[in-house]
Amino acid sequence: AQADPQEMALKCAMARIRHKVLVLSGKGGVGKSTVAANLAAALSKDERVGLLDADLHGPSVPRLFNLSGSQVLGSEGRILPVPVTPLLHVMSIGFLLEAPETPVIWRGPRKLAALRQFLSEVDWDEREYLIVDCPPGTGDEPLGVIQTIGEVSGAVIVTTPQELALEDVRKSVSFCRQLETPVLGVVENMSGFACPNCGEVSPIFEQGGGEEMAQQMNVPFLGRIPIDPGVVRACDRGELTRYQQSAGSASARAFDEVREA
Numbered sequence: 012a013q014a015d016p017q018e019m020a021l022k023c024a025m026a027r028i029r030h031k032v033l034v035l036s037g038k039g040g041v042g043k044s045t046v047a048a049n050l051a052a053a054l055s056k057d058e059r060v061g062l063l064d065a066d067l068h069g070p071s072v073p074r075l076f077n078l079s080g081s082q083v084l085g086s087e088g089r090i091l092p093v094p095v096t097p098l099l100h101v102m103s104i105g106f107l108l109e110a111p112e113t114p115v116i117w118r119g120p121r122k123l124a125a126l127r128q129f130l131s132e133v134d135w136d137e138r139e140y141l142i143v144d145c146p147p148g149t150g151d152e153p154l155g156v157i158q159t160i161g162e163v164s165g166a167v168i169v170t171t172p173q174e175l176a177l178e179d180v181r182k183s184v185s186f187c188r189q190l191e192t193p194v195l196g197v198v199e200n201m202s203g204f205a206c207p208n209c210g211e212v213s214p215i216f217e218q219g220g221g222e223e224m225a226q227q228m229n230v231p232f233l234g235r236i237p238i239d240p241g242v243v244r245a246c247d248r249g250e251l252t253r254y255q256q257s258a259g260s261a262s263a264r265a266f267d268e269v270r271e272a
């Protein structure tokens with residue numbers, strides 16, 4: 012049988028990336044993109060990192076890095092990721108859509124084809140890490156991402172502390188196990204509120220659910236990130252990389268923990 016050129020391009024592209032880390036969540040809105048972007052930014056302090064926004068329905072990477080409207084098409088149909096810093100390059104389906112408010116209404120097969128194209132035609136070059144902000148849930152889209160990448164190093168699962176969200180994490184852990192994708196661990200986001208004045212963290216939802224669940228499912232617990240108005244501000248203004256560099260906030264510490272794990 013003849014080798015499929017897209018398949019070969021994909022294999023070559025993936026072979027040049029050492030660790031492929033997926034960021035998953037059971038549902039939308041729990042902070043998956045925020046964690047993925049912060050993780051990529053933290054790792055890129057001393058390694059070459061790529062961040063791929065594969066969340067077709069809510070691509071948020073262009074906004075997080077204030078890159079909306081960036082040019083990504085290079086010569087010969089190659090897609091060039093956008094440099095945020097010399098060590099951090101990002102790619103998002105959002106760059107290929109004309110207006111940021113255009114919803115993606117493609118049907119299943121077309122979405123999966125777009126994801127494959129992303130993964131095979133983006134010129135990542137040599138990278139130590141590729142952080143993939145996956146579509147939420149455990150359906151066809153995250154499945155398509157994992158199957159396309161092939162050898163995934165591991166997945167970080169993001170949740171909020173409420174029981175309803177935790178149910179979804181159990182599903183995400185089982186999903187990874189079925190696909191033989193190692194679970195690097197669970198991050199509990201929006202865990203308590205960090206007071207902007209004194210820094211004290213007050214619980215809003217029940218805390219600790221993520222940790223207990225991680226224990227039950229026998230996966231590592233990577234840490235909790237409080238609700239932090241600084242995160243919202245930095246993300247809304249596209250100043251995430253600058254926020255990352257301002258040490259001391261509780262969430263920055265938690266992101267570092269994830270990095271160590």
Ligand code: ADP
Nearest residue numbers: 039040041042043044045237238239242243246
């Ligand atoms: P998802 O990718 O899971 O849909 P996002 O990362 O887009 O979620 O986050 C949803 C919203 O919550 C965003 O507006 C983001 O800025 C905000 N957010 C995420 N994590 C935190 C946090 N720790 N503190 C405050 N706001 C947060």
